[in-house]
Amino acid sequence: MKKAILIMITVATFSGCKQKETPQNTAAVTALKPVVYVSNYPVYYFADRIGGNAIDLRFPAGSLSDPSGWTPVADTIAAMQSADLILVNGASFENWMMNVSLPEEKVVSTSESFKNQLLSSGATFTHSHGDEGEHAHEGTAFTTWLNLELAAKQAEQVKSALVQLQPEQKEVFEKNYTELTSDLNTLHEAFQHSVPEGNTTTVAFSHPVYQYLTEAYGIEGKSLHWEPETPINHDMEHEIEHLMKDEGVTWIIWEGEPLPENVEKLSRMGIKSVVITPMGGQPGDTDFLKGMEKNLEAIKKIYGTRDKL
Numbered sequence: 001m002k003k004a005i006l007i008m009i010t011v012a013t014f015s016g017c018k019q020k021e022t023p024q025n026t027a028a029v030t031a032l033k034p035v036v037y038v039s040n041y042p043v044y045y046f047a048d049r050i051g052g053n054a055i056d057l058r059f060p061a062g063s064l065s066d067p068s069g070w071t072p073v074a075d076t077i078a079a080m081q082s083a084d085l086i087l088v089n090g091a092s093f094e095n096w097m098m099n100v101s102l103p104e105e106k107v108v109s110t111s112e113s114f115k116n117q118l119l120s121s122g123a124t125f126t127h128s129h130g131d132e133g134e135h136a137h138e139g140t141a142f143t144t145w146l147n148l149e150l151a152a153k154q155a156e157q158v159k160s161a162l163v164q165l166q167p168e169q170k171e172v173f174e175k176n177y178t179e180l181t182s183d184l185n186t187l188h189e190a191f192q193h194s195v196p197e198g199n200t201t202t203v204a205f206s207h208p209v210y211q212y213l214t215e216a217y218g219i220e221g222k223s224l225h226w227e228p229e230t231p232i233n234h235d236m237e238h239e240i241e242h243l244m245k246d247e248g249v250t251w252i253i254w255e256g257e258p259l260p261e262n263v264e265k266l267s268r269m270g271i272k273s274v275v276i277t278p279m280g281g282q283p284g285d286t287d288f289l290k291g292m293e294k295n296l297e298a299i300k301k302i303y304g305t306r307d308k309l
Helices: 002-031 041-054 074-081 095-099 112-117 148-165 167-192 211-217 234-247 260-269 288-303
Strands: 035-038 056-058 085-088 107-109 120-128 134-140 202-205 220-223 251-254 272-275
Touching: 035 041, 041 056, 041 085, 041 148, 041 167, 041 288, 085 148, 107 148, 112 148, 120 211, 148 167, 148 211, 167 211, 167 288, 202 234, 234 260, 251 288, 260 272, 272 288
Parallel strands: 035 056, 035 085, 085 107, 202 220, 202 251, 251 272
Antiparallel strands: 120 134
16 A cells, blocks of 8 residues: 555656646747737738747737727736737727837837828827817728738838847748738739729728728728628618719628628618628638638629639
8 A cells, every 4th residue: 555655656746847847848948939919910910921930929819800999908018018029000000009008119010111101090089288288180090901012011010020139030031021022912913903994883881991902902982880790770771872872882891791681681772792801800710811812802793803813
């Protein structure tokens, strides 16, 4: 009996030592890679394509379909403050940053290089500066990546930040960046040919989040404030009837999969539905490039330009 007890104690002691070693080894491996935080899916995708296994990439809002309204909790903020690099979208995407203190030298806004190309969201807001009183400001549209030319510029900022962080990996980062921008530029060209020249077709958007898409690729549209999961009521029917009469709208672009009953009701009114995902959050089981290709096919469906990529 004593021998059995001794064996059990020996096994437990050995097992306990092994459990203690594993976290230490993991921490040692992780410590070799710089910790990089991102705030939305497009920036995550760019950083992942460029940085690969050389970085410890973290996307705390990764489970959300729309991280634009996300606010990090205290523990996440503390982790970000101790990170090696924080890559953000900019263009007002991260409103939470106005109330959070992050080390400025670690934060890189990937849209900073084209700030003169940022578009208005169409909304205004007011705030005050001490004794100056209230001021009205025009909001900034933040879905910059929907213009794939701007997305490539964001990828360039990601690459530059990673090279500065890990100059010894420059050759790898440059190679990965070149492959990524080749993909983005090829898709950008396909989008440019998806809408016929002299297009006069006006579509309806379920939400005003497509400013960069419409400006880059010549899509004419009017924005509503509809949610895909909200049943269409009498007031919404009235809205779309006005757009049909005044603008000749026959298509609506949804930001997410609409209720089947909404699609059916609109179809009876003469309105067809397609989904173009804004891509701010993880697009299901696909990735940024494939998600944008799917968006391209939706545009081709509207305009009848169904040629292959």
